[in-house]
Amino acid sequence: xxxxxxTPKFQVLKTGQSMTLQCAQDMNHNSMYWYRQDPGMxxxxxxxxxxxxxxxxxxxxxxxxxxxxxxxxFSLRLESxxxxxxxxxxxxxxxxxxxxxTQYFGPGTRLLVL
Amino acid sequence: DAKTxxxxxxxxxEGRAANLPCNHSTISGNEYVxxxxxIHSQGPQYIIHGLKNNETNEMASLIxxxxxxxxxxxxxxxxLRDTAVYYCIVRVDGGATNKLIFGTGTLLxxxx
Numbered sequence: 001x002x003x004x005x006x007t008p009k010f011q012v013l014k015t016g017q018s019m020t021l022q023c024a025q026d027m028n029h030n031s032m033y034w035y036r037q038d039p040g041m042x043x044x045x046x047x048x049x050x051x052x053x054x055x056x057x058x059x060x061x062x063x064x065x066x067x068x069x070x071x072x073x074f075s076l077r078l079e080s081x082x083x084x085x086x087x088x089x090x091x092x093x094x095x096x097x098x099x100x101x102t103q104y105f106g107p108g109t110r111l112l113v114l
Numbered sequence: 115d116a117k118t119x120x121x122x123x124x125x126x127x128e129g130r131a132a133n134l135p136c137n138h139s140t141i142s143g144n145e146y147v148x149x150x151x152x153i154h155s156q157g158p159q160y161i162i163h164g165l166k167n168n169e170t171n172e173m174a175s176l177i178x179x180x181x182x183x184x185x186x187x188x189x190x191x192x193x194l195r196d197t198a199v200y201y202c203i204v205r206v207d208g209g210a211t212n213k214l215i216f217g218t219g220t221l222l223x224x225x226x
Contacts, residue, residue, distance in 0.1 A: 040218070042201065042217050042218050092158075100148070102160045102163075103150075103158075106157050107157055108155070
């Protein structure tokens, strides 16, 4: 049981390049999330998916697109990377039980845009 | 979702109890208090949550005041591995969105 996995762990891009960050969970969770974390800051929600086939914008969606490929996988795409997108990206999935929702996070993808 | 206020940093001696405060004076009746932590360079980790009653699990205890305007996370015997940023979050469960709103948290430094 790997939990939430993310690939790649590190990536360097030039301005204008595109890339897709991959996320997968093996806990059979319905909801999945993408956050970004800038140095010294808390996490900010980019997009989330409450269930397979649905996606919604979070706090900072501009410059990103997402795909909920199936129940396990939720990808984040940068079509034209900008230096302002240099950040650490975390994927999460969640379960609901005993009156609360618990989110489980992946190890993160560190992205540098030059 | 209600806003939370936490001290930016705290120190604790190894083996002693760490008490991390959180103010959430605008919390409403159906909002839960959650605690997560983030060890350096890792993804956040769920610790505990509560609504009205005090809660305890294998990681920590959560004390919520009677008026629910503040809470304290207690790590009973802090170790060096507990050095992390601790986030206090309040949110409504079952609401239209499931997002967690992270502030800047409290950096707990456990000293040997």
